[in-house]
Amino acid sequence: MTDPLRPSDHADGDGEEITQPRLGAVGWLRWGWRQLTSMRTALVLLLLLAIAAVPGSLVPQRTADPNGVTQYFTDNPDLAPVLDKLSLFDVYSSPWFSAIYLLLFISLIGCVLPRTKHHWKALRSQPPRTPARLSRLDDHRERSFSVEGDADAAAAAAVESAAAQLRKSGYRVARYDGRGTFSVSAERGYLRETGNLVFHAALVGVLVAVGVGGGFTYTGQRVLVEGQAFANSLLDYSSFNPGRFVGGDTLTPYSITLDKFDVSYVPPGQPGSGQAGDFIAHVTTQAPGQDAQDGEVRVNHPLDVQGDRVYLLGNGYAPTVTIRDADGKEVFHDSIAFLPQDANMTSLGVIKVADGLPQQLGLLGFFYPTMDVLDSGALTSTYGGLEYPTLTLRVYEGDLGIDDGTPRSVYTLDPSKMTQIAGGDSGTPALQLMPGQTEDLPNGLGTITFENEAPAGATGYEQSVKRFASLSIHRDLAGPWVLGFALLALFGLLAALFVPRRRMWVKATPKGDTVLVEYAGLARGEDPTLASAVDQLADKHGAVVPSTHPDTGKVD
Amino acid sequence: MTGTDPLLLDEISLLLVWTAVTIYVLAFIAYAIDLARRSDLALKAKDEVVARELVTAGGGGVTSASAGSSASAPAPSKPRYLWARLGTVLTALGFVFHLVATVLRGIAAERVPWSNMYEFAMTGLLLIIAVYLAVLTRYDLRFLGSLMTGLAVLLLGGATLAFHVDVVPLADPLKSVWLVVHVFVASLATALFALAFGLSVVQLIQTRRERKLVDAPVDAEPKRSFLRTVPNAEALESLAYRFAIVGFIFWTFTLIAGSIWANDAWGRFWGFDTKEVWTFVIWVLYAGYIHARATRGWRGTRSAWLSIIGFTAVLFNFTIVNVFFKGLHAYSGLTT
Ligand code: HEM
Numbered sequence: 001m002t003d004p005l006r007p008s009d010h011a012d013g014d015g016e017e018i019t020q021p022r023l024g025a026v027g028w029l030r031w032g033w034r035q036l037t038s039m040r041t042a043l044v045l046l047l048l049l050a051i052a053a054v055p056g057s058l059v060p061q062r063t064a065d066p067n068g069v070t071q072y073f074t075d076n077p078d079l080a081p082v083l084d085k086l087s088l089f090d091v092y093s094s095p096w097f098s099a100i101y102l103l104l105f106i107s108l109i110g111c112v113l114p115r116t117k118h119h120w121k122a123l124r125s126q127p128p129r130t131p132a133r134l135s136r137l138d139d140h141r142e143r144s145f146s147v148e149g150d151a152d153a154a155a156a157a158a159v160e161s162a163a164a165q166l167r168k169s170g171y172r173v174a175r176y177d178g179r180g181t182f183s184v185s186a187e188r189g190y191l192r193e194t195g196n197l198v199f200h201a202a203l204v205g206v207l208v209a210v211g212v213g214g215g216f217t218y219t220g221q222r223v224l225v226e227g228q229a230f231a232n233s234l235l236d237y238s239s240f241n242p243g244r245f246v247g248g249d250t251l252t253p254y255s256i257t258l259d260k261f262d263v264s265y266v267p268p269g270q271p272g273s274g275q276a277g278d279f280i281a282h283v284t285t286q287a288p289g290q291d292a293q294d295g296e297v298r299v300n301h302p303l304d305v306q307g308d309r310v311y312l313l314g315n316g317y318a319p320t321v322t323i324r325d326a327d328g329k330e331v332f333h334d335s336i337a338f339l340p341q342d343a344n345m346t347s348l349g350v351i352k353v354a355d356g357l358p359q360q361l362g363l364l365g366f367f368y369p370t371m372d373v374l375d376s377g378a379l380t381s382t383y384g385g386l387e388y389p390t391l392t393l394r395v396y397e398g399d400l401g402i403d404d405g406t407p408r409s410v411y412t413l414d415p416s417k418m419t420q421i422a423g424g425d426s427g428t429p430a431l432q433l434m435p436g437q438t439e440d441l442p443n444g445l446g447t448i449t450f451e452n453e454a455p456a457g458a459t460g461y462e463q464s465v466k467r468f469a470s471l472s473i474h475r476d477l478a479g480p481w482v483l484g485f486a487l488l489a490l491f492g493l494l495a496a497l498f499v500p501r502r503r504m505w506v507k508a509t510p511k512g513d514t515v516l517v518e519y520a521g522l523a524r525g526e527d528p529t530l531a532s533a534v535d536q537l538a539d540k541h542g543a544v545v546p547s548t549h550p551d552t553g554k555v556d
Numbered sequence: 557m558t559g560t561d562p563l564l565l566d567e568i569s570l571l572l573v574w575t576a577v578t579i580y581v582l583a584f585i586a587y588a589i590d591l592a593r594r595s596d597l598a599l600k601a602k603d604e605v606v607a608r609e610l611v612t613a614g615g616g617g618v619t620s621a622s623a624g625s626s627a628s629a630p631a632p633s634k635p636r637y638l639w640a641r642l643g644t645v646l647t648a649l650g651f652v653f654h655l656v657a658t659v660l661r662g663i664a665a666e667r668v669p670w671s672n673m674y675e676f677a678m679t680g681l682l683l684i685i686a687v688y689l690a691v692l693t694r695y696d697l698r699f700l701g702s703l704m705t706g707l708a709v710l711l712l713g714g715a716t717l718a719f720h721v722d723v724v725p726l727a728d729p730l731k732s733v734w735l736v737v738h739v740f741v742a743s744l745a746t747a748l749f750a751l752a753f754g755l756s757v758v759q760l761i762q763t764r765r766e767r768k769l770v771d772a773p774v775d776a777e778p779k780r781s782f783l784r785t786v787p788n789a790e791a792l793e794s795l796a797y798r799f800a801i802v803g804f805i806f807w808t809f810t811l812i813a814g815s816i817w818a819n820d821a822w823g824r825f826w827g828f829d830t831k832e833v834w835t836f837v838i839w840v841l842y843a844g845y846i847h848a849r850a851t852r853g854w855r856g857t858r859s860a861w862l863s864i865i866g867f868t869a870v871l872f873n874f875t876i877v878n879v880f881f882k883g884l885h886a887y888s889g890l891t892t
Contacts, residue, residue, distance in 0.1 A: 009852045041853050042847055047841075053837050059835060068882065277727065
């Protein structure tokens with residue numbers, strides 16, 4: 001038997017049912033194992049997997065959309081905790097989802113291992129004996145030719161030439177002569193089963209690569225304002241997500257400086273006007289003991305640095321602000337990244353002055369690169385480029401709440417222990433500045449300047465405000481492995497689905513001074529082209545064989 | 557491209573799309589008439605014989621080529637279905653307009669015409685019709701014509717009404733060779749799944765008829781049905797399977813190419829983003845379908861249902877998921 005091994009409930013199987021055992025524990029175990037590795041179980045698990053994956057697209061997931069989850073909790077305070085209990089915000093790491101795919105993969109391994117062993121043997125065995133009555137097969141042709149002289153020799157030669165022909169077209173052949181007949185048995189398409197096994201094994205490879213490789217992966221985020229640099233060390237990241245097997249000392253030392261960030265906007269009046277694109281972060285990278293190198297980080301084109309990949313996550317404006325106290329002494333000077341809130345880059349940022357003033361100062365700022373006033377009197381930005389940059393600031397005085405060591409996001413201001421002294425209901429209008437302008441702070445606290453960063457002699461506002469880029473740095477050891485296994489699976493699949501597996505037989509029976517030649521084929525699995533393959537074999541062989549001279553029955 | 561106004565080109569393209577839709581409507585009508593007329597064709601006599609044979613065979617399983625002509629082997633005196641021919645000619649004509657419209661859209665946009673919902677629909681359906689027409693040269697599947705042209709009318713017309721947007725420059729994440737490869741191959745897979753879907757639907761109907769035929773009394777008046785002129789359920793099933801596995805290969809490739817792209821664009825190759833989830837679900841469903849074909853008790857009707865469910869998921873992924881689900885793949889081009 002060289003048929004590929006199949007679970008017993010395979011459509012081509014022997015029909016043997018997995019009956020319940022009467023034996024003891026071993027019998028039950030064996031029974032359970034056969035259930036698990038049956039086609040039906042695999043099928044049901046596959047369908048379950050498909051169904052189980054769906055909820056993750058209906059409910060926001062913590063990994064893909066953490067803000068969505070927070071929002072969901074706010075919007076559905078009653079439902080959300082229940083869903084959370086059911087792991088519906090972490091579907092793909094939930095116990096039930098994991099159970100399904102783990103069972104599926106156990107089933108898969110249990111199915112593939114014995115098949116591999118069986119196939120390994122089949123690869124070394126001979127094609128099976130020629131059936132006694134080929135005419136019983138669906139795809140059967142015959143022809144006869146007459147010979148002068150030794151009919152046996154002519155029949156043998158005819159079969160020999162058929163064997164040569166089959167061998168040439170990739171069949172493995174074996175001769176079976178006897179009882180007055182000469183025949184060749186041929187089989188091809190072992191690659192079909194090989195492909196199937198490679199495919200299933202490669203799926204295990206993908207899973208293992210994702211699972212194990214993920215442990216060696218890290219990602220870190222960092223916001224860089226033009227001109228700033230950062231070193232690849234834990235201290236310098238604003239957030240860092242290491243895999244299980246990553247220690248802080250495994251980071252490759254290098255530094256990245258953001259020299260300049262470019263973006264272009266579709267000008268007004270053109271289709272898609274205001275749309276931003278062609279983002280490029282121009283950076284300089286420096287590894288110890290090496291020359292500094294220029295590089296670009298673009299969307300779709302991460303930059304490779306020392307085996308890490310640097311991605312462009314986001315960008316925005318970073319207005320530079322200087323604050324002086326009542327005596328004119330500088331107490332704050334920095335470029336602060338403002339987070340974009342809409343497509344026209346209305347941006348929100350927070351300035352915190354912890355020292356140097358009588359009380360701590362918090363400023364909540366809105367930045368409009370191209371400011372316009374709505375009918376309601378509210379300000380808005382109408383274009384992402386720097387056409388009419390305006391910064392407005394609400395000012396709070398009091399306790400920033402950062403002294404007790406509680407971690408606070410640099411992007412939010414907690415005004416609960418502060419008094420608003422400008423903007424809102426404070427009685428003093430919010431501050432409003434354009435690049436280069438200076439205003440007095442309320443209550444005679446001092447002054448604030450929105451610095452114009454444009455080089456001397458520049459006209460217009462184009463370069464007046466610095467930009468920032470938010471970069472994401474990844475080390476991914478799993479990726480190449482996953483890709484490798486996925487491609488292996490694809491090639492395996494191609495072979496498994498399209499290589500025809502079939503047997504062919506050619507039998508010659510001498511009868512007096514004629515020789516009857518029979519051709520027959522048998523498909524193993526889906527094989528829509530079998531009939532024409534038998535025709536082709538018969539025609540090609542027939543073209544050389546009907547000869548009365550056995551020694552000319554050669555195939556060239 | 558100096559001198560040509562993209563807006564004007566797109567307007568011409570739009571006009572051609574509507575012309576194509578109109579022609580597809582006519583093709584649909586022709587195919588529908590064909591189906592109706594096939595029942596009247598003089599096959600009654602033959603059918604009675606078939607029915608009798610089936611019954612005398614002891615009510616056993618319907619064997620191949622008994623309840624209808626086989627898909628590949630032409631029946632001895634092949635009837636000339638004039639309306640079906642007309643349907644095919646019209647479909648081909650509609651296809652030409654559709655093709656030119658799509659190419660013009662691409663020229664207007666100066667990029668591949670498949671980067672927002674409207675364009676996905678345009679190119680996707682172009683491929684569905686192209687694959688259908690190409691397959692016609694090998695198999696007589698004109699009984700699927702009304703389904704295919706119906707699909708084209710509904711989806712292309714619907715997408716043009718609901719999703720048409722002016723040509724705008726591509727968003728940065730879409731500027732990638734993977735847009736060209738990934739989306740094109742996905743559309744091609746969709747086209748093949750669509751054909752498999754159509755065949756599975758007809759297979760289910762055919763199976764019902766075959767069952768009835770076996771049960772019917774010998775002298776019962778055979779029911780008028782186009783199904784008599786359609787391959788038997790088994791032939792339909794194996795043909796559906798053949799399209800589905802080619803589609804599955806393309807879908808597997810789509811999945812891999814998408815991951816490579818995601819890794820370049822978003823810094824991770826897989827993140828269970830909504831669109832990724834659905835691509836995965838579809839892949840698993842079709843893997844299930846392929847398994848079902850090889851599982852005893854699942855061949856035939858059950859696996860046909862899986863093929864139908866699989867294609868429903870494909871359509872769902874394209875329409876509902878693109879428009880209503882939140883995710884990174886926000887490329888419908890529709891601003892909310
Ligand atoms: C992750 C889970 C699985 C996936 C995605 C999967 C997918 C596939 C695909 C696409 C095929 C068609 C390719 C071919 O015919 O060689 C196939 C075939 C096959 N699979 Fe799986 N499979 C999975 C698990 C399993 C398990 C658990 C078993 C064992 C019970 C199994 C047994 C088989 C067999 C026997 C075939 C050959 C069917 C035939 O004769 O045509 N598979 N599988």
